[in-house]
Amino acid sequence: MFLNLRTLLSSAFAVMIILLTMLLSYVIGNQSTRSVELSIGSSLAAEAYQMSEKLDHFMWSRTGEVEVLSKLNAFQVPVDKKEADGLLNQLKSSLPVFTWVGFLDSKGNVLSSTDNILLSQNISQRPVFQEGSKGTYIGDVHDAVLLSKLLPNPSGEALQFVDISVPVHTGEGLVTGVLAAHLSWEWSREVEKSIVTPLKERLKDVEVFVVSQKNDTILLGPKELVGKKMTDETLQKARTGANSWTVESYGRDNESYLTGYAYGDGYQNYPGLGWSVIIRQPADVAFASVHQLKRNIAYSGLVAAVLFAVMGWFVAGWIVRPLNNITKTADLLSTGAKVEIPASTRFKDVAVLSESLRNLVNHLTKTENKLSYMSDMALHDNLTGLPNRTALDEFLAHAVSKAKQNRSTLSFLYLDLDGFKKVNDTLGHATGDALLQEVAFRLLDCTRDNEIVARLGGDEFVVILHTSATKPMQEAEIVASRIISKINLPIIIQGENIHVGCSVGAAVWSPDGADTVETLRLADEALYISKRSGKNRITFEAAC
Structure with a gap:
């Protein structure tokens, strides 16, 4: 039974292109996935580290400002209330992030404060006084019910604060009072915007979380998750002090995310509050370009398979006509003599061409080996075999x-x-x-x-x-x-x-x-x- 060469060649072309397309789709898809993981993951990890460092740098700067303020003579006994009021209000005016700053005596009585809020009240039971009396104190994000009622709040949302307090010493080192400050947590939103806004211009559906070390509480993130506890494994990785990225699954739907993380371990002499920064993007979004690339390869492969099948059909028809002359010429070139074309019961033309080309290839291979040997000898020293x-x-x-x-x-x-x-x-x-x-x-x-x-x-x-x-x-x-x-x-x-x-x-x-x-x-x-x-x-x- 004779097979039609045109059908065989066009089918072979189509099958080879389809197989090649599948192979390329698999190889390129895997390589692209790894490349995208590395690129976006590293970017998210870098942004998480940058945000963590900005948060710690901000707290370090504010702590330093309060410490410098506590050294001024206005807060030494006897306290110059007028001058103290002016310094505290000036600090708040220059840095609105200080929502309240007050000077407390050694018993916790507020002697001076911004806008006279809590003036003459005793807050000795508050951590800001108790811990501030012992040394520099930085408190984690928390609600302040009493202060929230006294401060303007146009948004109506619950106000949250970060505490800073330092002891005020006499020249002999005795504690005469405490300089305390409440910072609005809203400043963190500005840090978030400075990091996330340009990031969202490059990456779609990015989410940012700042998680407290205390109770794993989400301090910053999507509104519906703020105040809730985070239990993700990524948080535990961040707590090790690592700054890296990973691919993990979250939620009931087990949705995969590409996640970068960093741990706030302080800045210079500021030890940090142990905030963990986690920035993540849905894996489907992150790898959308890879999925699109695979689809494009598949479509291109199908089109190429059809084109090559048609091309194979016409090429086969073109090859068959001069096939006998090609084989005779090949034999003459390789042996120097005329050779009668042997008969074949199946794939006659292909069998004859294959045998003739095999002879020619063998002849050319021998010649090439000789030329290669001569070339190699020309480049090496005969005695040592080293290059010349x-x-x-x-x-x-x-x-x-x-x-x-x-x-x-x-x-x-x-x-x-x-x-x-x-x-x-x-x-x-x-x-x-x-x-x-x-x-x-x-x-x-x-x-x-x-x-x-x-x-x-x-x-x-x-x-x-x-x-x-x-x-x-x-x-x-x-x-x-x-x-x-x-x-x-x-x-x-x-x-x-x-x-x-x-x-x-x-x-x-x-x-x-x-x-x-x-x-x-x-x-x-x-x-x-x-x-x-x-x-x-x-x-x-x-x-x-």
Whole structure:
């Protein structure tokens, strides 16, 4: 039974394109997912850290302002109430975030306060006084029922505050009172806006949470969740002090989110209140571009499969007509003689073409192997098998391009054996050749795979090292010292212990410096300096 080549080829094209599309969709989809996870996750983690740092920096700044204010003479006994009132009101006027600031005597009586709120009242039972008497105190976010009734509240929402209080000391160190302040928690909304607004311009449906260490209470976030307890595993990860991101599931629907988190561990001498910042985005939203990419690949694959099937149909028809001439020509080119086309019961044309092309490929492969061998011989030293000067030039062309991209350097080590001539003269050239082969092996053992050891002739070698931009000489010196130590070890040839030394000249090439020819010349000059100054050492020359 004969199969129609046109049908077979068009079907094969279509199947291959569909399979390739599926493979590409899987590979690109996975890689894109990982890339998006890393990109967005790192962005969310960075924003969480930035917000955490801003919150701690804000509290550190306000605490410092209250501490500085407490040192002023107006709050020393006897208290200058007029001056104290003026300072407190000025602080509130300059920084409206201070909703109330008051000075309390050692018994908790309010002697001076902004807008005279709570004036003459005793708040000795409040933590802001009790803890402030002992030292600097920063209280977590809380409600203040009494103060909320006395302060203006146009929004009608429950007011929340953060406390700061510091003791006021006499010159002898005695506590004479406490300077206390309530900060409106609304300032955190400004920090949130400064972080989230630009973030939402880039990422859709982003949610931000600030969670208190006390009872895991959500201090800042979507209105319906503020004041509730957060039980997510991400919070526990943040509490370890890590700043990273993860993909986790939340809620009854087990919806996945890409989540960045950070932990507020303070700023400078401010220890922090242990607030955790969590910023998350629904995974479906985060990976929407990946899903769209997969759909586009699938649609493109289907269209390509149809196009290639049609193309295969016409190409097959075009191939069949000259098929016999192609096979005859291929056989003539490969054997030099006319060959009768063998008969075939199935896939006749394909069988004949396959056999003919196989002959041609075998012939070309043999020729290519010969050419490859000849090319390889032209680039290597016959004695040691090391790259020669031509191979060195080709290596440098690629190495320079790579170093310029990486903003790194190349270190040139120009080597010459000390005492090699004596070995040749006393033990013969065969021993000298064996010595050079062992030296080549030891040099290769001192370098990495992406570096080169080349023999320029005689007992001269060049080693090219990939070194950093910051300390290339130190790195090159380490390798050079290792080479000298290796060469100095005895070399046993036909029962003879042979000792030779190694002088090294070195120069560093950088992307902003001279070309490699000049660097090699400088390394050569440095080699002769090593020779003249005692041999068996390394000398550096700086490239221009």
